[in-house]
Amino acid sequence: xxxxxxxxxxxxxxxxxxxxxxxxxxxxxxxxxxxxxxxxxxxxxxxxxxxxxxxxxxxxxxxxxxxxxxxxxxxxxxxxxxxxxxxxxxxxxxxxxxxxx
Numbered sequence: 326x327x328x329x330x331x332x333x334x335x336x337x338x339x340x341x342x343x344x345x346x347x348x349x350x351x352x353x354x355x356x357x358x359x360x361x362x363x364x365x366x367x368x369x370x371x372x373x374x375x376x377x378x379x380x381x382x383x384x385x386x387x388x389x390x391x392x393x394x395x396x397x398x399x400x401x402x403x404x405x406x407x408x409x410x411x412x413x414x415x416x417x418x419x420x421x422x423x424x425x426x
Contacts, residue, residue, distance in 0.1 A: 336380070338376070338377055
C-alpha cells in the first residue's frame with residue numbers, strides 16, 4: 326500500500342497514510358496483460374485538498390462523485406471500470422460524475 330500512497334502524492338499532492346488503505350480491486354490491462362492495476366480505498370475522509378499544480382504526469386485533478394460521463398473524461402477504460410465497480414456498492418451517489426478541484 327506504500328506504493329499507492331506514494332503515487333497519489335507524486336501525481337496529485339495528496340498525502341495519505343498507507344496503513345489506512347484497503348485493497349479494492351486488482352486487474353490487468355487487455356488485450357495484452359502487461360500492466361497490473363491495484364485499486365485501493367482510503368479509510369480516512371480527506372476534508373480539504375491541497376493546491377494542485379499540473380505536472381508531466383497529470384494535467385488536472387478532480388473528485389468523482391458518480392459514474393455519469395466518466396468514459397468521456399477519463400483516459401483509461403479500466404479506471405472507469407473501477408469507478409463503476411465502486412459506485413455499484415454505494416447508494417444514492419446521484420448523477421454527478423466528476424468535478425475539477
